[in-house]
Amino acid sequence: MTWLVTGGAGYIGSHVAAALLGAGERVVVVDDLSSGRDDFIPPGASFEQGSILDGGLLLDTMRRHEVTGVIHLAGFKYAGVSIERPLHTYEQNVTGTATLLAAMQESGVTRMVFSSSASVYGTPDVELVTEQTPTAPESPYGESKLIGEWLLRDEARASGLAHTSLRYFNVVGSGLPYVYDVSPHNLFPLVFDALLAGGVPQINGTDYPTPDGTCVRDYVHVSDVAQAHVVAARRLASGAAIEPVYNLGSGTGVSVAEIMEAIAVSTGIDFTPTAASRRPGDPARIVASGELAARDLDWAARNDLAEMVESAWAARRKPSS
Known part of the structure; x- marks a missing residue:
């Protein structure tokens, strides 16, 4: 099979593309490089530079490369910024997904794995989020991801699209020595950039209703x-039963303050983070069960916090060495 990976030059997308190639699948990446990097694209993947808003490019790519399935990771992924730029967020994430689905329908591609987000839950009033937890997004980003899931659901009803959506939590670490998280808004790159510049990292919000006052997340x-994407893609390809939604969660939470402590240990840099105000759109706590994904997608959190920090730090330092 040939899988089209949208956003495959990004931090997560490049890992997905590499995992597919490692599993013996053919891969073509479409990315406009607005946040991705061409040097993140793994060797062996074909590359078409362009936007998912360009239906002609998508249709031509699918036909020329004989694409048989899509893993859709392209999008505008910044929850806080989406509150300031809602129209841009909806254009990229909703119009872009609709354009992609239209190109798939016209070219006869009938399988999609969709990169959704834990942000669809908002601030859930439960200890452990499951797929049955009500959705209540609190940012245009979260709303756009939920609408993306609805688009897949409705297209499945109309055309028989085989699909599943993977709701991510906080994705960190590195499995490729040349790839690291370049987001200007995510915790790990913010902390690493501050340390590499000789500065002091900050914690956005120390007054949340959590044990140490900082946000608790599922890393x-x-x-x-x-790897969960690869299993989901192959399950779709085989025609096996698959759920419409899976949480990729570890079932355990780690606070931002605990992350800071782990980074200090792994990097060997002693620092005391400064306190800053909360970021808009950040829930206090969100931790999810991964039981359903473990059942169907061979999902497991195989790396502990120290391994996540150490692999992320090693990849981030390499470009500067």
């Missing part, structure tokens, strides 16, 4: 997330 390793 998962990017390689584990990538």
